[in-house]
Amino acid sequence: MEGFHIPPQETISLSPKEHRTVLERVRPKRKETPQTEHEAREYYSSVLRKLRWVIADDKRIPNFAVLYNKTIESMLDSPPSTLEELLSLPEFKRNRSNIKGYEPVILEILHEFMELITKLKKCHESDT
Secondary structure (H helix, E strand, O other): OOOOOOOOOOOOOOOHHHHHHHHHHHOOOOOOOOOOHHHHHHHHHHHHHHHHHHHHHHHOOOHHHOOOHHHHHHHHHOOOOOHHHHHOOHHHHHOHHHOOOOHHHHHHHHHHHHHHHHHHHHHHHHHO
């Protein structure tokens, strides 16, 4: 195929302002704060699935090539809290370039998830 050129994948470096913009784009609009652990899991699962589309669009890769459902489930089951822990997940061991530049966004989403789960567990314990 003469004349066919695939541009090299760009390294994404998000500024703090762009970081906030991405987070605003992936959070559901007009959605109440989850009240149970199950609701929190569903909420943050949807946030990470939306992030999949943002990353795929930005990097011009298929949406099924990044943030696999299995990876999202794994992250919510046992949220990584550091970059090293995040990159040790099987999907990112194979190809870390797909999320390059978005690691802080993913970690912030997972941090919010863990804070909410901790808060919900404390509320549940105080109710009993």
